[in-house]
Amino acid sequence: MQRSAGRAVRGVVCYDEHSYHVVTLRKDVAQKHDEAYFARLTNRFRRVAPTNADETTFELGELASSLHVFEDALIMHLPCGEHEGILISLEQTVGRQLVGFLGDCRTVLEAGTQGHPAESHF
Incomplete structure (x- = not known):
C-alpha cells in the first residue's frame, strides 16, 4: 500500500467487534487525533458494516469496499466479516x-x- 499511495496514506486501522488497532499512522495525523477520536471513528464504521444479507441485496456480489469522501480525507472501508474491517485513510x-x-x-x-x-x- 505504501508503494501505491506513498505519503498519501494517512493511517490504517483494523477493528473487530470490541476493539481496534492502529496499524500505521502518519506523524502529522497522530499529532491531531487522540485515542477517543479513533474509538469514535471505528464505532461509526462498525455500525455501517454490511451484514451478509446486505451484501447480496443488489445481485452484484459481495461488498468488497466502500469509499467515504470527507472534506479533508478519503476513508476506504474494507469489511472483513460481519464485525471486522479495515479503515484506510488517504489524502484526497x-x-x-x-x-x-x-x-x-x-x-x-x-x-x-x-x-x-x-x-x-x-
Whole structure:
C-alpha cells in the first residue's frame, strides 16, 4: 500500500467487534487525533458494516469496499466479516479525479433542479 499511495496514506486501522488497532499512522495525523477520536471513528464504521444479507441485496456480489469522501480525507472501508474491517485513510490527492467528479455531482444537486436532478444533467 505504501508503494501505491506513498505519503498519501494517512493511517490504517483494523477493528473487530470490541476493539481496534492502529496499524500505521502518519506523524502529522497522530499529532491531531487522540485515542477517543479513533474509538469514535471505528464505532461509526462498525455500525455501517454490511451484514451478509446486505451484501447480496443488489445481485452484484459481495461488498468488497466502500469509499467515504470527507472534506479533508478519503476513508476506504474494507469489511472483513460481519464485525471486522479495515479503515484506510488517504489524502484526497489519491482520488483527485473521483473527488472532482463527486464535487461536480454535488454542485448539480445543490443547484436545485426541478424533477430528478439526473434527468437534466447526466
